[in-house]
Amino acid sequence: MDLHMLRQFLVVARLEHLSRAAEELRVAQPSLSRTIARLEGELGAPLFDRAGRLRLNDTGKLFRGHVERALGELDAGRRAVAEAAGEGFGTVRLASETFLTFTAPLAAYKRAHPDVEVELHQMPAADMSRALLAQDVDLCAASQPIHADGLESVRLLDEEVWLATPLDHPLAGRASVTVDELAGQPFIAAHKGHWQRRLLDRLFAARDLTPKIVCEGDEVGSIAELIIAGFGVGLVPGLARRSASMAPVAWIAVDSPDCRRTLSLYWGAGSRLSAAARLMRTTIAGWDWIAGEPREG
Incomplete structure (x- = not known):
């Protein structure tokens, strides 16, 4: 199996629909079907239930978790190498249910660190733990608890x-x-x-x-x-x-x-945050939400 095959599997697992997955991936549906069948053949077990609508089965859910973590580590490694090689100050990816709350601290962060590339992802809280553990995002802000092992948080x-x-x-x-x-x-x-x-x-x-x-x-x-x-x-x-x-x-x-x-900021306990992400965590965690400015000290 290769990375291309694994990334295609994750899209099919997320959508649980071959034709929509093929459209998103811009590949032919028969080709995508063969890719999934070949992956299942290599693993020696089906990953989807095909009775009626396509559904990720328990084996597929187990495998998805490992694939998300593995690809997340690879992406984190690429970012770490780029940062160490001096190819920029880094990238930070923040997910939130809404960004209305964060307009002021994000603006302050961008003014202080104009060279940082900031990616913002609007996301329901139910999807945040998976995104953090897969290292698709660095930080998540949620107004409801995220129940998952392997996460750390600070109350904002x-x-x-x-x-x-x-x-x-x-x-x-x-x-x-x-x-x-x-x-x-x-x-x-x-x-x-x-x-x-x-x-x-x-x-x-x-x-x-x-x-x-x-x-x-x-x-x-x-x-x-x-x-x-x-x-x-x-x-x-x-x-x-x-x-x-x-x-x-x-x-x-x-x-x-x-x-x-209760508004909280979450991140992966075992993830290596980039310098840009650590700075954003400090900025958001140190924000005075009543005064609308950074806390003193």
Whole structure:
């Protein structure tokens, strides 16, 4: 087996669809099918279940983990050699659910290190552990826990999450509101898997309730705009409340100790971070999120 074959296997394993994988790889589907069959022949075991839709089986999942780590180490080795040879200060790859939170520290980092090549990857938290362990990215920022062995993390921010409503909403004059009182309210929500949506679902499930969602989407930054337009209410983190660009909405505390978010930065425990990645980790971990500037000292 060769690296080309292994990289093709990872695409098929990710998509679990031969024709889409062939399109992404820009190869003919019959050729890709032969590549996968040849790999399975060399391994002496099938990697996919082919009854109906193509599915990665348990053996394939086991092999995928080893391939991701192996290719990740090779890529890390290439970057380390380039850095040691003086071919640039290095590259840093950061993944996050959203980059709205990181605009200021990323701008400060780029001003301080203009020669660093920065790659930003928007990614759901569910995919972050695999990306880190495979060394597809160096750092991941998530507002929900990433449960996986082999990762290290630092807490960046723990803050209250508020209910935001239009200024003329019946709840707008309230200092706080219970989850029970929010039953039946139209919510503007992020898609399933995003931390805001998971928090909303968790708060309601604890009361044996289901939120009424009238808008669900990927554009988290548009939630406030839809709220001010009168389409519904939504959960918005306290950091956004302090933003000068935040639309004028009413802010109401949710009477639940669980209505909070914890923002953390993750990296692989055994990975050799480039100098550029170490500097970004220091910049983000040392950021004062309230003042919007680096912490003193």
